[in-house]
Amino acid sequence: MNVSNLNIYPLGDQALTLQLSDQIDASVNQQVMHIFHHLQNHPIKAVTDIIPAYSSITIVYDLAQIGLQHRFSSSFEWIKATIIQHIESINASNLIGRHIKIPACYDVSLGLDLIELAQHNQLSVEEVIHKHTSQTYQVYMIGFLPGFPYMAAVDPSIQMNRRAVPRQIVPKGSVGIAGAQTGIYPLDSPGGWQIIGQTPLNLFDISKENPCLLSPGDRVEFYTVSLEEFWEIRKAITA
Amino acid sequence: MSIVIIKPGLFSTIQDEGRKGFQHLGINPNGAMDIRAMQMANTLVLNDVSEAVLEFYFPAPVLQFTQPAFIALGGADFSAETNGTDIPINQPVFIPANTIIQFTSKKWGQVGYLSVQGGFDLSEWLNSYSTNVKAAAGGFEGNILKAGDTIDLRFNASNKTTNKEYSTMPWKASSKEFYHSNPLQFIPGHEFAKLTETSQTLLLSAEFSILRQSDRMGYRLNGPALELSEKKEIISTAVTKGTIQLLPNGQCIVLMADHQTTGGYPRIGHIISADLPTLAQKGINDSIYFTTTTIEQAEKLFIGQEQHLHLLTNACKLQLDAYHRH
Structure with a gap:
């Protein structure tokens, strides 16, 4: 992978960020994911976390574990050089990430902002649901809450900005829209996204070895379930 | 055999060096606010520096030990006492069974730590004992401590000593290396x-x-x-x-x-x-x-603190050997 356009800067004294661009772009994020997967599969001494974001990736390291690197002026310079070497060896070609289908109930009792969002975009509720379920979204990053996926891109005709006043509690499983992004709240949480439905699935479950349903780089498609099916699935999961 | 929380204090949690390796899933690291105080409290009782400790603010918790233990207090000085006797910070102490520890006033700092030799008998969540309150996971039942909570200890100090009374160990540490004033x-x-x-x-x-x-x-x-x-x-x-x-x-x-x-x-x-x-x-x-x-200066200061901690660990080991021979 070509690193000439990479902007690498320290994020404090135990992390560095590689910025690929300053825009949200699917192909840039794919590059981020290639770096993410490569670094996960080729562990570097002292690296504790690799955090992909929209157009950047951050590597967190433990200074205490690096020790003296004689050819470098600092541990930062050593880790930076090591990471550049790794990235140059990446042969990025095919798409990575799983394809995951997520049931969502778009009943207005769960899609708290569905009617408002439809009116805002001068569409019927059915058209909004159809457009939201017709797209495959890329999980650009996970943040804000454990397992909260930032996914894009939402069809321009059903986009809407965040609510002016965030809700005190958005119920767990709520599917929301914020501009071109769509996301799912893994936990009951304060939040400002426009809520259009709810999934009965657990996005986050501390009893599981891998507690998060989604990972960065996954591709996600929503399909509709009725209110009845929603409760059936939720009961089956919690049972 | 355990610690019983008599009064919970303002925001008492179990913390260690933090949960590493899961930030790409939005799972934040948590961990001790003052990592050095936590590490030093562990070192003083010859624990691994990364052992889980009790972290607390003021008003601090009131704790009862149902068994004898070697403990150390670090970080903030909240005037700890037991039965009218002051318990020093940055110095390991032996406490007999049924000791009640309380903290009476804020002398210095904001966040205190209590380490117990051998650590707490808890299970890890994602390789860490740190409490993640938002995820309701880690630490003790994934939450801040409440009155009546009982945390088991891994180690019973009565097997190691014939001591029956409260006593301070003959070694202590200086935390000066880790703190300075502005800027x-x-x-x-x-x-x-x-x-x-x-x-x-x-x-x-x-x-x-x-x-x-x-x-x-x-x-x-x-x-x-x-x-x-x-x-x-x-x-x-x-x-x-x-x-x-x-x-x-x-x-x-x-x-x-x-x-x-x-x-x-x-x-x-x-x-x-x-x-x-x-x-x-x-x-x-x-x-x-x-x-x-600069990053170079930041790294130099960090390594300096690491070395201080390392020296302290070695010194504590020597002191313990001498104590046992005594």
């Missing part, structure tokens, strides 16, 4: 250069104070409003402990142990790791000044 040093963040010249000067000269709305997620500061020369929306990226973010109202927040993994506010600086213990021990209305430093 706090930071490495300029990616958006530091985007501050107006006036705001850059203000950041490096003005007095900031810690607001009441501060917690383990972050320290909110009150100071002169800072401005960016261009108001460009920033795409969310990872943030870290010590990151100074500029909020839309021109005020700053310094992210602490429970910070979110990503954020979209301008990162104007990052407090260096070596200065985070000093910041963690500052409280509401305390004043803060900032100065910039």
